[in-house]
Amino acid sequence: GAGVSQTPSNKVTEKGKYVELRCDPISGHTALYWYRQSLGQGPEFLIYFQGTGAADDSGLPNDRFFAVRPEGSVSTLKIQRTERGDSAVYLCASSQLGVSYNEQFFGPGTRLTVL
Amino acid sequence: TQLLEQSPQFLSIQEGENLTVYCNSSSVFSSLQWYRQEPGEGPVLLVTVVTGGEVKKLKRLTFQFGDARKDSSLHITAAQPGDTGLYLCASSGSARQLTFGSGTQLTVLP
Numbered sequence: 001g002a003g004v005s006q007t008p009s010n011k012v013t014e015k016g017k018y019v020e021l022r023c024d025p026i027s028g029h030t031a032l033y034w035y036r037q038s039l040g041q042g043p044e045f046l047i048y049f050q051g052t053g054a055a056d057d058s059g060l061p062n063d064r065f066f067a068v069r070p071e072g073s074v075s076t077l078k079i080q081r082t083e084r085g086d087s088a089v090y091l092c093a094s095s096q097l098g099v100s101y102n103e104q105f106f107g108p109g110t111r112l113t114v115l
Numbered sequence: 116t117q118l119l120e121q122s123p124q125f126l127s128i129q130e131g132e133n134l135t136v137y138c139n140s141s142s143v144f145s146s147l148q149w150y151r152q153e154p155g156e157g158p159v160l161l162v163t164v165v166t167g168g169e170v171k172k173l174k175r176l177t178f179q180f181g182d183a184r185k186d187s188s189l190h191i192t193a194a195q196p197g198d199t200g201l202y203l204c205a206s207s208g209s210a211r212q213l214t215f216g217s218g219t220q221l222t223v224l225p
């Protein structure tokens with residue numbers, strides 16, 4: 001079956017612009033997570049959805065970051081007024097609650113570069 | 116938030132050598148996961164350890180969970196170039212999201 005997919009794979013934008021990053025989770029997975037990974041570091045949590053609602057958004061760095069999952073499947077991470085410090089790989093993961101010890105399946109990521 | 120420290124940060128070895136990487140925390144893990152990440156890809160789960168003292172084997176990889184559940188190790192026997200990648204430990208604690216260590220970047224030279 002299809003894994004987690006993310007589009008675009010690469011995004012180059014200019015400082016101050018708005019970007020949207022898309023995640024298609026594994027079909028039937030109710031939980032969806034966004035992480036951000038800087039070069040040479042492990043992923044850092046941003047936001048977690050259970051169904052359509054954001055169950056925990058404590059990792060969002062500031063109010064320029066926002067994510068939605070309107071139908072409980074596809075999710076979009078939105079970044080307003082991008083800054084150079086937002087450059088990173090944005091990873092999406094999904095999981096099926098209650099199946100195992102929160103095993104999460106990751107997509108390949110979107111590499112965001114803010115010039 | 117639980118902090119996970121991984122060591123070494125970088126490791127470069129020759130094919131056929133053995134190696135061990137470590138993951139430590141000042142607090143107790145409820146469970147611990149090891150992931151491997153290759154360039155341009157997301158992390159892929161290798162194993163989950165739950166019980167103190169637990170040892171799990173995955174081909175040439177041996178995972179150990181400390182008795183006190185505050186540390187874990189990953190040992191690779193006879194490393195191969197295909198083992199090259201970023202090895203990450205992660206724990207979720209009481210939350211759903213994972214907290215990752217900073218990783219060990221392993222390079223196995225042919």
